[in-house]
Amino acid sequence: MSDLTQRFIERIQGATAPLCIRGGGSKDWYGNAPRGEVLETRGHAGIISHEPSELVITARCGTPLAEIEAALAEKGQCLPFEPPRFSAESTIGGVVAAGLSGPRRASAGALRDYLLGVKLLDGRGHELVFGGQVMKNVAGYDVARLMAGSLGTLGLLLEVSLKVMPLPAACATLQLPMPQAEALERLKRWAGQPLPIVASCWQDGVLTLRLSGARAAVEAAKEKVGAGDTAPESFWDDLRDQRLPFFAAETLWRLSLPPTTPPLDLPGEQLIEWRGGLRWLKSDAPAETIRAAAASAGGHATLWRAPDELKQRVGAFAPLPAPLMMLHKNLKAVFDPRGIFNPGRLYADL
Amino acid sequence: MSHTLPSTDTPEVPDAARDALLHELSGILPPTSLITHAEELKPYECDGLTAYRQMPWLVALPENEAQVVAILRACHRHGVPVVARGAGTGLSGGATPVAGGVILSLAKLMHILAIDPQACTARVQPGVRNLAISEAAAPYGLYYAPDPSSQLACTIGGNVAENSGGVHCLKYGLTVHNILKLRIALIDGTVIEIGSDAFDSPGYDLLALLVGSEGMLAVVLEATVKLTPKPQAARVVMASFDDLTQAGNAVAEIIAAGIIPAGLEMMDKPATAAVEDFVHAGYDLSAEAILLAESDGTPEEVEEEIAAMQTVLEKAGARSLRVSQSEAERLTFWAGRKAAFPAVGRLTPDYLCMDGTIPRKHLAQVLTRIGELSERYGLSCANVFHAGDGNLHPLIMFDANVPDELERATAFGARILELSVDVGGTITGEHGVGIEKIGQMCVQFTPDELAAFHAVKAAFDPQGLLNPGKAVPTPRRCSEYRLTGTAR
Numbered sequence: 001m002s003d004l005t006q007r008f009i010e011r012i013q014g015a016t017a018p019l020c021i022r023g024g025g026s027k028d029w030y031g032n033a034p035r036g037e038v039l040e041t042r043g044h045a046g047i048i049s050h051e052p053s054e055l056v057i058t059a060r061c062g063t064p065l066a067e068i069e070a071a072l073a074e075k076g077q078c079l080p081f082e083p084p085r086f087s088a089e090s091t092i093g094g095v096v097a098a099g100l101s102g103p104r105r106a107s108a109g110a111l112r113d114y115l116l117g118v119k120l121l122d123g124r125g126h127e128l129v130f131g132g133q134v135m136k137n138v139a140g141y142d143v144a145r146l147m148a149g150s151l152g153t154l155g156l157l158l159e160v161s162l163k164v165m166p167l168p169a170a171c172a173t174l175q176l177p178m179p180q181a182e183a184l185e186r187l188k189r190w191a192g193q194p195l196p197i198v199a200s201c202w203q204d205g206v207l208t209l210r211l212s213g214a215r216a217a218v219e220a221a222k223e224k225v226g227a228g229d230t231a232p233e234s235f236w237d238d239l240r241d242q243r244l245p246f247f248a249a250e251t252l253w254r255l256s257l258p259p260t261t262p263p264l265d266l267p268g269e270q271l272i273e274w275r276g277g278l279r280w281l282k283s284d285a286p287a288e289t290i291r292a293a294a295a296s297a298g299g300h301a302t303l304w305r306a307p308d309e310l311k312q313r314v315g316a317f318a319p320l321p322a323p324l325m326m327l328h329k330n331l332k333a334v335f336d337p338r339g340i341f342n343p344g345r346l347y348a349d350l
Numbered sequence: 351m352s353h354t355l356p357s358t359d360t361p362e363v364p365d366a367a368r369d370a371l372l373h374e375l376s377g378i379l380p381p382t383s384l385i386t387h388a389e390e391l392k393p394y395e396c397d398g399l400t401a402y403r404q405m406p407w408l409v410a411l412p413e414n415e416a417q418v419v420a421i422l423r424a425c426h427r428h429g430v431p432v433v434a435r436g437a438g439t440g441l442s443g444g445a446t447p448v449a450g451g452v453i454l455s456l457a458k459l460m461h462i463l464a465i466d467p468q469a470c471t472a473r474v475q476p477g478v479r480n481l482a483i484s485e486a487a488a489p490y491g492l493y494y495a496p497d498p499s500s501q502l503a504c505t506i507g508g509n510v511a512e513n514s515g516g517v518h519c520l521k522y523g524l525t526v527h528n529i530l531k532l533r534i535a536l537i538d539g540t541v542i543e544i545g546s547d548a549f550d551s552p553g554y555d556l557l558a559l560l561v562g563s564e565g566m567l568a569v570v571l572e573a574t575v576k577l578t579p580k581p582q583a584a585r586v587v588m589a590s591f592d593d594l595t596q597a598g599n600a601v602a603e604i605i606a607a608g609i610i611p612a613g614l615e616m617m618d619k620p621a622t623a624a625v626e627d628f629v630h631a632g633y634d635l636s637a638e639a640i641l642l643a644e645s646d647g648t649p650e651e652v653e654e655e656i657a658a659m660q661t662v663l664e665k666a667g668a669r670s671l672r673v674s675q676s677e678a679e680r681l682t683f684w685a686g687r688k689a690a691f692p693a694v695g696r697l698t699p700d701y702l703c704m705d706g707t708i709p710r711k712h713l714a715q716v717l718t719r720i721g722e723l724s725e726r727y728g729l730s731c732a733n734v735f736h737a738g739d740g741n742l743h744p745l746i747m748f749d750a751n752v753p754d755e756l757e758r759a760t761a762f763g764a765r766i767l768e769l770s771v772d773v774g775g776t777i778t779g780e781h782g783v784g785i786e787k788i789g790q791m792c793v794q795f796t797p798d799e800l801a802a803f804h805a806v807k808a809a810f811d812p813q814g815l816l817n818p819g820k821a822v823p824t825p826r827r828c829s830e831y832r833l834t835g836t837a838r
């Protein structure tokens with residue numbers, strides 16, 4: 001455990017040029033290109049408290065995700081939103097700043113749903129605390145959740161508190177061969193039923209389902225979804241951390257869509273998660289075509305991995321309507337009036 | 351019964367501007383949708399926090415989105431404050447009028463616009479009642495999970511403003527976890543959609559910021575909510591304890607055993623007595639604490655979990671256990687808990703309902719301290735507790751017609767909230783700050799944090815016209831609070 005708060009404050013207050021807040025660097029490639037002088041947060045590490053019966057863990061930003069997951073597992077708990085681990089260096093501050101969630105997101109909720117509180121340094125170097133360590137807290141605006149996915153553009157996260165949950169009693173993984181359209185149809189039908197389907201993945205003619213919950217519920221559900229081959233549970237770790245061969249692509253799009261969207265008419269190979277709500281696309285189609293298809297379905301497309309030139313040209317994230325961008329700029333000015341935190345990482349104007 | 355309201359620090363509006371605004375509003379709304387007579391304004395002078403009253407200048411009751419936007423635009427142009435209001439069931443004074451301001455009632459925007467059983471969503475107008483959503487979704491085997499005890503009357507717009515909870519939050523989340531998308535109007539009439547029918551949206555999570563913002567950032571025009579498949583089965587265990595500490599420990603033991611009950615509620619002896627007299631649910635009147643622990647899911651799952659909870663509760667020293675044997679019995683067990691507020695309301699002319707949330711491990715300590723405060727202030731207090739998520743509702747009983755009882759009740763409540771902050775909790779878990787707890791915000795937050803909240807408001811509403819003077823205290827008010835222990 002070490003406390004580098006004072007050093008961070010001096011760096012922020014003395015900054016005359018942009019700072020690039022960086023934890024383990026496992027997501028340097030995510031979003032638009034990082035720029036500015038690197039401010040390392042890894043040294044500010046350590047779990048501050050974990051009380052299993054309170055279902056909360058509080059840790060400093062530089063604490064490795066692996067350390068947190070190990071501490072939770074020891075007490076039979078987990079982070080149900082399954083943040084991706086792109087390398088062993090991944091820190092909890094980076095996990096919150098990126099706001100990404102894994103395979104169980106459609107059933108368990110997203111990172112932001114589990115974020116209870118943050119301590120941060122704003123662009124003036126002021127230490128601010130929002131939210132807390134309790135499940136329910138409506139005092140003041142929910143600035144803590146606003147930090148989830150803000151990519152470090154609003155402040156330097158010093159500490160985060162997350163709600164944790166017990167590990168499921170039982171899990172099973174089934175694989176059923178079927179074409180995309182049928183998989184989407186079935187997932188749609190199952191969504192409205194009280195079934196313990198916690199994750200789904202369709203790729204290359206195979207639908208993989210993860211069932212989890214009480215032993216009895218998992219057994220009963222196996223019959224309902226239909227006979228299939230069982231597959232190892234490690235499949236979900238490979239999916240979560242994007243180690244499946246599918247993800248080795250030079251250009252990869254992430255389309256977040258209403259889950260009931262029918263199969264997309266876009267060229268390229270797809271991998272579908274979140275019962276249809278998340279569609280990974282390997283495609284060389286023009287960015288405008290892909291973004292327009294996502295928008296017309298009621299979602300948005302992120303340029304996930306791409307050559308620098310393409311990312312610079314079209315931006316990592318779907319453009320925002322003008323009034324929404326105005327609110328973003330106003331909020332950026334509230335927390336980082338000098339514009340020193342991770343400028344351009346999320347949008348050129350922030 | 352009435353109390354002086356905190357000043358709002360909004361600029362005076364010249365009479366000529368008022369006349370012009372009234373003229374414009376008459377052009378936007380039919381006469382029946384514009385209330386200006388004192389007699390008809392009376393029902394709007396307070397919300398569920400009846401101890402604080404203020405007559406509004408007028409009440410506007412738009413029937414559609416275009417009218418809402420036109421009203422906001424007109425008020426914005428003339429610099430007149432606007433307070434949005436749903437059913438007025440809020441308990442913290444979030445919808446208490448502002449002197450000289452407009453009440454924007456959204457009660458007539460009460461249409462369920464779409465239910466999509468495959469996407470498990472409903473798109474509704476802000477004036478739709480919480481329970482009406484579940485009723486409309488029932489034919490598809492779905493429901494809207496957050497269930498505040500006012501769910502029969504309260505509206506989704508108000509739920510969004512307050513981030514309302516209920517008795518099933520630990521497993522199913524608060525309003526913020528169950529709202530997918532909002533269509534909002536800013537004070538200048540700009541209409542924006544935030545959130546998405548997809549699982550996320552690009553940019554900042556403005557949805558999280560809007561939910562629980564107490565009507566101070568924007569007005570909700572439409573909400574898309576998540577619907578949850580109705581569990582096939584639900585049963586509840588009722589356990590009685592001789593000792594509050596034991597009951598508190600039992601809660602921790604259930605969670606430590608890896609169980610997340612659908613509901614986990616506690617009542618102390620005075621609360622049990624009040625509700626038993628009201629609903630005759632067969633509660634154990636000699637117990638110091640009663641715990642209700644619900645399991646839902648498939649029948650197999652429920653059997654497994656109920657048995658596990660019984661074992662834990664017995665080990666934790668429960669004096670007696672009853673498991674609901676039928677749906678009717680389950681509802682009876684819950685009836686008392688759900689009726690706790692009205693039941694206490696029968697025992698006393700007035701009551702204040704506190705809403706602190708604490709780390710559960712401090713429960714016994716906090717309840718003991720509340721007992722001491724009850725003696726010190728000479729006022730009775732019954733405690734109901736969302737034990738699963740640490741949200742405590744002490745009900746302070748008083749009679750506002752007895753000189754200084756309201757003052758004593760308010761001071762008693764303030765001490766409870768300060769105590770909640772001291773043990774690492776918060777002054778409000780689900781009812782909101784409003785005007786009721788605005789003084790205690792000075793205890794929970796530093797001047798820098800409060801300044802950030804003011805700046806967030808200004809990012810949406812630079813002139814400070816939407817529900818001004820609520821939720822976030824001015825530095826002046828905090829200095830006053832620190833000197834006197836009261837901000838009013």
